[in-house]
Amino acid sequence: MSLLPDWMPGANQFVSNDPGDELDVEREAIRQCSLSAVFQPIVWLREGSVLGHEGLTRGPVGSPLHAPDLLFARARALGLGVELEHRACVCVIQRFAALRLPGRLFLNVSPQALLAAAHGPSDLLTLLAQAGLEGSRLVVEITEQSLGASWPELSGVIARLQRGGVQFAIDDLGAGFSNLGRWLTLRPKYIKTDKAFVSGIQEDLLRQQILRSVSDIAAVAGAIVVAEGVETLEELASVCDQGIACAQGYYLARPQAQPQRLNWPELAAALAGQRLDALRCCSEPGLPQDDVQGWALQLLRRVPSVTSQVSSEAVFNLFLSKPNLYTIPVVEHEIPVGVLKRSSLIERFSLPFQRELYGSSPCRLFMDSKPLIVDMHTPLLTLSRWLAEAEGHGLAADFIITGRGHYLGIGSSQDLLQALNRLQLRAARHANPLTQLPGNVPIDRQIQRYLASGLQFAVCHADLDHFKPFNDRFGYRLGDDVIRLLSRVLGHHVDERLDFLGHIGGDDFIVLFRSGDWKTRCERMMREFTSGMAQLMVEAGQGDVQHYEAEDRRGVTCSYGLPTLSLGAVQVEPGAYQSRHQIAQAASEAKSQAKKQPGSTLFIERRGVGSLQAA
Structure with missing residues (x-):
């Protein structure tokens, strides 16, 4: 009597008492079983466009092994895991090309299959070429816990595929709780977090913190985070709030043999409603307000x-x-x-x-x-x-x-x-009393918004040179006039539609530039402040002052010129900085470099390498 499942080819004709014969027939059945491909979109959350599709394999329809987990587990038990993976790669790549799906193809491949396929007929670059696809269209997903001891051999294969344009992703980050050393070694372009961190995230502060931390690390590494397992609107909204760039899950779209066009307007409307509900829940006095205020x-x-x-x-x-x-x-x-x-x-x-x-x-x-x-x-x-x-x-x-x-x-x-009335009341609580410009709290919030949105911008720290001796010599009333002059000059040269101007305190200001010509604007600021300073002294009855004497911080009498303007700037590329604290420190260091030069100076810090531009 046959002990094989009915769905296997030849099961009804097979009669044997030898278990070895039965395993041979089962192996042959798995080798011959039909495979099909389904695709699930991965979505950019800010704009609703499709980053790509994850290609998934399905076994014989109507059989217990239709589910891929069971199919591949049984194949590995019979020593056919790598062989089945190669067949699955061929099936998915060919079907992806035939459907002409947009974006990249995300494909799960084990290290063992990558090693076995290297330079052979199942080599990924060969399969892509046969399907008419560029190497840049493929992202290979490697599960975090599957790297293991095979890494030394695998590194050469990965390097060759990368030269061919193939990118890599760490899949199910956190599922095995292994260390982050492989992230450092592989340097993947994409990080896919395990669905356990998304399930119920809207009600779990720890899950939220974990995703924010992963997002921060990825920003420094220049990687893109994909949150897997998004199954509800609430989870999607919370994932967006943690600054995650992309998402994948049943709420967005289920895996399909022929994926349908994503209905992003409907999803965006649902997200908007969710955010409004959250905003109303936070509208009671004393509770924090969502960043959606002001939009x-x-x-x-x-x-x-x-x-x-x-x-x-x-x-x-x-x-x-x-x-x-x-x-x-x-x-x-x-x-x-x-x-x-x-x-x-x-x-x-x-x-x-x-x-x-x-x-x-x-x-x-x-x-x-x-x-x-x-x-x-x-x-x-x-x-x-x-x-x-x-x-x-x-x-x-x-x-x-x-x-x-x-x-x-x-x-x-x-x-x-x-x-607007509510915003004005809130702004007044955080505004500098001398200039009425936003203070430290709004500045920090704006930087954090830019970071979370993945925007490119420049941070400019403005500071006056020799302002303390000027105050000591001419008095704090004229000193306040100088600060107000600087506020007006900076305000003249920012685009209120794109840029943000804030007053840290004293003679320190921050400009967040999104204007493409921000360097030219900085040069104009320095020139206008120099001419405005001379005019202010005349209007204050001090005449054409060029130099004056005052005590320095050590009590020594020195000769000083009128205050000049030092600008320290940092260009912030997406993923270059992890937090607003790092950006503030970099801008402050750039400002310190500018103050070492005589006269009004702009110093631009580029990824830790300074470049001096003097007015």
């Missing part, structure tokens, strides 16, 4: 929308049924194309015969086709300026809020004014 997202309200083909009568009835509804967005294929205003339509239909004549006409006849449309990340101060300057809108108008161009909801000017 248009804070003002988001969900209202009914219509397409441009809906009848004007239907829109009129919708307004009548909802007395507090003043604006209805007109949306086509998730893109806003206009708005219908309550006052305009009701006024029009109140005229004789207008409702009878135009009630069945499409509502696009009465819509405003040029509404104010803003992205969810638009700062509130910028939004208020746009509303004030927008022709035909003004501060009484509602506006449409979008995420990556797709409709999310609307915002009202009344809500905007209330939010």
Whole structure:
């Protein structure tokens, strides 16, 4: 009688009492079993684009070994693990190429399979070439605990694949709790965290801290973190809050033989709602506020929308049924194309015969086709300026809020004014009393936002030279005027749409530049401060002062010139710095280098190597 499973080829004809014969048939069955490929997208969380797809293998349909874990476990038990992996690689790579999927292909390959395939017909570079794919399209995932003793032999294989453009990822980081030494050795481009760290992360501070720590280390290493196992909206929102760049999981998309286009607008809208709920939960006095404050997202309200083909009568009835509804967005294929205003339509239909004549006409006849449309990340101060300057809108108008161009909801000017008032009250608590510029707390928060978002920016620490002896000689009132002068000069040369200006205290200021021409702006700051300083002395009745005498810090009388401006700058590339503390230290050291040079000086620190530029 046969002891083999019914699903195996030839099982019904096999009759033997020899276990060895049975294993031989089982091995042959696994060698001949059909394999198929499914793909699960890996998503950039900030923009919703697809980084790539993880290719996964499935066994014979309808059999117990359809699940890959069971299939590969049984193959390894029969000594066929590496052979089956090679077949799986061929299947996944060919199917990925046939489907023309976007992004990179993430493929699980064991060190043993990599070694066995090197330079042979199953070599990954050979398989990619046969499928018409560049080496740069492949990311090989190696599980953290599988590196083991094979690493010395594997390093040469990995180096050869990397020369061919293949990138590497450590998979299931933390699953085996092994040390981080392999991270140092492999230097992977991608880090995929084990799903155990994502499950329930929204309610577990330890899981949140672990992911933040991994993200910080990856930023220093120049790696990209992918959080695996995201299965709920709450988990997705929390993963975003920890600064994780990419995610993968059932909530985003399940593995499919033919992956469908990701519905990111719907996911973004759900995330926006989740963040608003969190914001409302934190709105009680004394509780911390979410960073979403200060963005248009804070003002988001969900209202009914219509397409441009809906009848004007239907829109009129919708307004009548909802007395507090003043604006209805007109949306086509998730893109806003206009708005219908309550006052305009009701006024029009109140005229004789207008409702009878135009009630069945499409509502696009009465819509405003040029509404104010803003992205969810638009700062509130910028939004208020746009509303004030927008022709035909003004501060009484509602506006449409979008995420990556797709409709999310609307915002009202009344809500905007209330939010601005709250922001002003909060800002006043953290502002420098002399200049009214943001102080240390807002500066730290802004740097942290930039780091979490992976933005490229420059940090410039501004400080006056010989300011203490100037204060001692001319008095603190004139000294305060000098600080206010510096505040105005710096403010003249920052772009408020991109840059951030803060006042640390005394004569120390911080500028966070996202303007591409920030070096030119710094040079203008130094020139304007020098001329402004001379003019200030004249206006203060001190005449054309060139030099004066005052005591230094040791009580020795010295000759000094008027205060000059030293600027120490640090260019922050994504992943170059782990925390705002490192950035502050680097900017302070750059400022110290600038102060060693006479006159107004800009010193730029580039990855620890200074480059001097003098005014």
